[in-house]
Amino acid sequence: ISIQTGSGGARLAGPLSAKAGNSTATGGTLSVQLGQLDTSNRSSTQAGGTYVLQVQDAAVTDAQPVANQVTVSSEAVSKGGFYNLNLTSLDAVNFKGDVTLLVPQHLLIDAPVLSATTAGLGQSTAFVVAGSTLQLGNSQNLSQLPSATSGNATLVAGAKMVELFGTQTTQGLGTVALGSVNELRLRGLAQTNVARSTGAFNTAADLLLSAKQITPSTASDYTINSTGDVTFTGGDASATPVMSAQATLTVNAKTIHQNGVLRVPFGKIALHATDALVVGEGSVTSVSGEGLLVPYGATTDAGGTWQYNGVTQTSLQGKSITLDANGQTVTTEAGASLNLDGGGQLLAYEFIPGPGGSKDIFAGLASGAFAIVPTVTGYAPYDAQIMLGNGATLTQNYSASNILSLGNTITIGSGSMVPAGTYAILPARYALLPGAYLVKANSSVSNVALNYVQTNADGSQVVAAKLGTQGITTAANVQASAYTVMSSAQARAYSEVKTTDVDTYLSNKADLAGTTVGPLSRDAGRLALVANQLSLDAKVLMAAGSGGRGGQLDIAAAKVHVGGTADDTAGVLNLSADQLNNTGAASILIGGVRSDADEQGVSAVTVVADQVTVDATPNRAIAVGDLTLAAKTAVTVNDGVRIEAPDASTATASAPSLAFNGDGALLRVSS
Numbered sequence: 001i002s003i004q005t006g007s008g009g010a011r012l013a014g015p016l017s018a019k020a021g022n023s024t025a026t027g028g029t030l031s032v033q034l035g036q037l038d039t040s041n042r043s044s045t046q047a048g049g050t051y052v053l054q055v056q057d058a059a060v061t062d063a064q065p066v067a068n069q070v071t072v073s074s075e076a077v078s079k080g081g082f083y084n085l086n087l088t089s090l091d092a093v094n095f096k097g098d099v100t101l102l103v104p105q106h107l108l109i110d111a112p113v114l115s116a117t118t119a120g121l122g123q124s125t126a127f128v129v130a131g132s133t134l135q136l137g138n139s140q141n142l143s144q145l146p147s148a149t150s151g152n153a154t155l156v157a158g159a160k161m162v163e164l165f166g167t168q169t170t171q172g173l174g175t176v177a178l179g180s181v182n183e184l185r186l187r188g189l190a191q192t193n194v195a196r197s198t199g200a201f202n203t204a205a206d207l208l209l210s211a212k213q214i215t216p217s218t219a220s221d222y223t224i225n226s227t228g229d230v231t232f233t234g235g236d237a238s239a240t241p242v243m244s245a246q247a248t249l250t251v252n253a254k255t256i257h258q259n260g261v262l263r264v265p266f267g268k269i270a271l272h273a274t275d276a277l278v279v280g281e282g283s284v285t286s287v288s289g290e291g292l293l294v295p296y297g298a299t300t301d302a303g304g305t306w307q308y309n310g311v312t313q314t315s316l317q318g319k320s321i322t323l324d325a326n327g328q329t330v331t332t333e334a335g336a337s338l339n340l341d342g343g344g345q346l347l348a349y350e351f352i353p354g355p356g357g358s359k360d361i362f363a364g365l366a367s368g369a370f371a372i373v374p375t376v377t378g379y380a381p382y383d384a385q386i387m388l389g390n391g392a393t394l395t396q397n398y399s400a401s402n403i404l405s406l407g408n409t410i411t412i413g414s415g416s417m418v419p420a421g422t423y424a425i426l427p428a429r430y431a432l433l434p435g436a437y438l439v440k441a442n443s444s445v446s447n448v449a450l451n452y453v454q455t456n457a458d459g460s461q462v463v464a465a466k467l468g469t470q471g472i473t474t475a476a477n478v479q480a481s482a483y484t485v486m487s488s489a490q491a492r493a494y495s496e497v498k499t500t501d502v503d504t505y506l507s508n509k510a511d512l513a514g515t516t517v518g519p520l521s522r523d524a525g526r527l528a529l530v531a532n533q534l535s536l537d538a539k540v541l542m543a544a545g546s547g548g549r550g551g552q553l554d555i556a557a558a559k560v561h562v563g564g565t566a567d568d569t570a571g572v573l574n575l576s577a578d579q580l581n582n583t584g585a586a587s588i589l590i591g592g593v594r595s596d597a598d599e600q601g602v603s604a605v606t607v608v609a610d611q612v613t614v615d616a617t618p619n620r621a622i623a624v625g626d627l628t629l630a631a632k633t634a635v636t637v638n639d640g641v642r643i644e645a646p647d648a649s650t651a652t653a654s655a656p657s658l659a660f661n662g663d664g665a666l667l668r669v670s671s
Contacts, residue, residue, distance in 0.1 A: 004033040007051075009065040012072060019081030024475040026105065027083035029400070034070050035090025037140055053089035053111065055126075056096040056119075074101040083131075084398055086110070090140075092171075095126035095155070104131040105469055106398040106407065107159070112138045112145050115171040116153030123152045130159040132407040132471040133379070135397070136178075137165035137199070141189060145169045148227070150204040160471035161379045161407065162211065163187055164222075170203040177208040179234065181471075182378050183242055184211035186249065188220035190384035195311035196221050197384055203228070207253075210234030213261040213284075216247035217382040218296065219308060226253040235261030237284045237337070243373075243381040243430075245294040245346055246317055258283050258336075265289050266296075266344065266521055270322040277325045277531075279538055281335035287319040287525050288541070289344020293433055296346040296502060297385055303500045306348055309385045315506065315518040316346070318596045319525030327558070330531035332538035340525030343545035346502040349432055356496025361438065363392070364428025369440040370403055371431035372410065372423045372485075379406060379470060380424045387427065394427055407470040410439065410483075413450035416463040418485055424470070431488055432499070438491040439465075445482035452482070458493070460486040516601030516657075522548030527583065528593050530556045530608065534573055540583040550586025550625070552656070554593045556608035560631075562590065563622070563641065564615025577620040587626040587656055591635070594658060602657045607632055607664055616640030626655045626670040635665040645671035 001016055010032075018028025035051040054071040062071065077085055083104045087093055089111040097119035101107075107130035114136070118124040128134070134157060151172035158179035166189040170176060178184065188197025197220045201207075206228040213235060216222045224230060230253040241263050248268040256273045259280035266289050271277055279285060297308035306313050319340055323330045332338065351360040364370060380396065387394040396406040403425060414420040418437055431438035442462055445454070452464035464480040503520045510517035522545030529536070534555070542551025557573035566574040580588060591609035598604075609631040614622075621642035629635045655670040 001028065002031040005070055006035060007068050009067050010070040011060065011062050011065040012070065012076070013060040013062065016076055016080040016082075020083075024478050026472070027081040029084035029086065029398070030077060030080065030082045031086040031088070032070060032072055033088040037088065037090060051089050051091040053087055053093045054096050055087070055093065055099055055101060057099050074099055078102065086398075095124075095153070097121055097124050099126040099128075101126070101128045103129070105472060106130060106133050106405070108135045108397065110135075110137065110139050111168070112140060112142055113169050113171055114155075116151065116155060116173050118152050123154070125154045125156060128155070128157040132159060132469050133161050133163065133398070134159035135163045135165060135406070136168070137163070137187075138168045139166055139189065141191065142167065145202065146171070148202045148204040148225075150174050150228075161185070163406065164201055165189065165199060167198070167200040168202070170205055173203065173205040175208075176203055176205045178210070180211035182212050184209060184214045185382070186214065186216040186220060186222040187382055188217070188222055190309070190388055192388050193310035195219065195308050195313070199223070200225060207231070208233065209260070211260065212236040212239040213242065213263050215242045215244050215263045216249050216267070218244045218247060218294070219384060220247045222247070223250040223252070229253060229255045229257070231257040232260035232262060232283070235259070235282070235284060237261055237282070240375060241265055241290045241292055243292060243294050243376065245296045248317075258285060262286065265292055265294065266316070266319060266346065268317065268320045270324070272322075272324045272326065273328070274326045276328055277323055277330045279323065279332040279336045279338070281333045283336045284339065285321055285337065286339035287321055288339045288341040289521055290339070290341070292344045294344070294346055295349065295383060295386065295429060295433070297348045298389060299348045299350040299498065299500050299505075302352065303350060303498055303505070306500070306502065306505055309389050314509075315599060316502065316520065318519030318523070320528065320596075321525065322528040322530070324528070324530040326530075327532045329533040330529055331535040333535070334537040336538035337541065338527060338538050339541045340527055340551050341541045341543045341545070342522045342524045342548040344521055346521050348500045348502055348505070349429070350498045350500070352496045352498055354496060357494045359495065360497075361491060361495045362428050362432055362497060367440060368403065369428040369438055371426040371428050372418060372437040372439055373426060373430055373433060374419060374423065374435060376424045376426060377422060378424060380404065380426045386429045409468045409470050411450075411466045411468060411474065412463055413452070413465070415451050415453045416461050416485065417487060418463070422468070431491055432497055434488060436488045438486045438488070440484050442482040442484045448480050448482050450480045452480070459490050460484055515599065518597055518599060518601065520548060522546060524548060524551030524586070526552035526554065526594070527585070528554040528556070530593060532557050532571055532573055534575070536575075536579045542584045542586075551584065552587045552589070552594070553580070553583050553585035554589045556591060556593050558608070558610055560590055560609050560612045562612070562614045563617040563620070564638075567613070577617045577622050581623045585624060588624050589628045589630065589658075591630040594656075597656060602659050604659045604661070605630060607660065607662070612636070614638065614641050616642070627668070628658065629667045630660065630664065632664045635667050637667065643669050
């Protein structure tokens with residue numbers, strides 16, 4: 001059932017029903033949309049919203065439609081047997097009073113403003129749960145949104161998988177708790193021919209995010225802004241990293257408690273707290289590729305030009321983790337992990353029509369083909385290049401006819417080339433990855449049991465499989481259907497596709513231009529710590545991948561003291577030689593923070609410290625190949641200080657070029 005209304009509003013007081021017809025079927029979908037969505041770059045919605053889609057527990061009793069408003073009853077959704085619910089508003093979705101909204105399968109809430117009113121209760125709670133996926137966000141590209149406001153309402157929402165998308169603001173909420181059994185995804189709003197996707201969650205509430213791992217999608221720049229406290233929890237360090245690349249996650253809050261698993265492969269994490277920042281025991285904060293092979297863009301001209309989502313690319317952004325407490329305290333507890341290791345691989349693809357095939361069978365859009373990647377058994381990743389690039393118009397939003405709906409799965413029995421199991425359904429482009437499979441429905445074979453396998457002359461196989469939804473148990477008596485499966489190598493025999501390693505591409509371009517190559521996937525990342533007090537007890541991982549450059553460590557405070565006996569003067573940040581050495585950094589900057597290197601290989605340094613002092617530590621040297629001390633007023637190195645270059649066999653030796661602006665003091669020692 002689909003209902004769309006405009007300024008006249010709507011009155012949904014009658015019964016709505018889409019119940020399943022039998023035990024093997026699922027209920028239908030209710031979609032309610034208020035206002036015509038504007039995907040152009042329009043300005044701010046009004047605070048509170050002109051168009052308000054209201055959700056309440058009780059049945060709708062309005063005698064007449066209310067202008068610019070439609071009310072949905074959670075009681076009516078439940079009684080109607082709906083398995084999927086889409087709520088979309090031009091301006092706002094509001095929870096009125098205490099609300100319990102339970103949806104067995106998929107729930108989409110799409111609006112610039114997510115609000116709650118207590119309805120005279122003093123305090124209220126909206127409890128929102130989806131059996132498989134909860135997508136919460138805003139699909140409109142707005143240049144400005146209303147300010148977030150606090151209140152006495154609480155939102156508790158969860159699903160097997162939660163996705164925050166686009167830019168959304170909360171109003172009237174004092175607490176927001178979002179829980180995902182598996183991944184919590186942060187997805188920027190993708191646009192055709194735009195390389196970066198931006199998104200944000202703006203709130204005046206205390207925010208709790210719980211999931212096995214929290215990860216932005218590929219090339220998403222996602223920001224969490226809270227005037228309250230932000231807490232990450234529920235992490236599982238053993239969870240398989242999500243296929244994502246070159247994203248950024250920025251968190252701005254009063255206090256930040258990072259007790260979960262934040263993973264931004266090949267990307268950036270920046271945590272900014274005005275009061276205090278704690279990276280807790282057992283947490284994982286990682287920008288490492290962790291050995292992943294991830295599609296990232298496409299090439300043209302037989303590998304001559306590299307693009308992402310139609311925009312030419314000339315470099316990668318470097319991996320980095322920034323922990324910034326705005327002159328207050330940063331605490332990284334023992335047992336926490338900060339992972340900036342190099343490694344993993346980014347791959348770009350290019351279809352070349354000709355003798356190898358006139359059609360790109362990995363496009364998948366017209367043929368209905370999709371991919372299985374054996375390591376992806378949860379939810380399919382999102383990549384704007386794959387979903388929108390080359391004229392594609394793919395979406396992961398739920399519909400009964402969309403094979404790529406987020407959470408869709410395929411279960412294959414034993415005996416085929418694919419190991420028996422249940423897998424996420426991915427866009428066909430992922431079948432180019434080593435070990436992946438290209439799959440297409442085969443209507444010429446019917447009445448197959450789950451373990452049916454027939455091998456064709458070209459090595460492909462017809463197998464029996466069942467489609468399903470992550471988090472929803474598929475009935476045992478559901479009939480299997482036939483699918484043709486090809487390994488990645490077999491599928492490539494029908495379409496010539498050139499694979500380009502992005503590191504190799506960038507290195508070759510730099511060699512031809514006679515310039516220093518910028519950041520690469522195999523390079524370790526940079527850890528930047530900005531605080532007046534610092535506890536650096538976490539395990540820092542900065543190993544370079546094969547042939548990569550070592551990691552960088554930046555530490556900035558108004559006054560920094562290294563080695564010797566701690567300086568108890570108020571406002572002095574004390575560091576030991578062991579703390580520095582244990583990071584394994586190849587390059588250390590004390591007193592400032594450096595930027596990513598530009599295309600000439602130069603990093604600009606912002607000097608923060610007024611004074612940097614280094615004292616000798618008995619039987620201890622500062623073991624680093626490149627050490628820079630920078631201050632606005634004075635750098636002091638006292639007698640007996642030892643600085644030694646360690647064995648550089650594990651990483652390509654490098655002394656990055658640094659650029660300083662203004663007067664000050666500087667000492668650099670480099671092997």
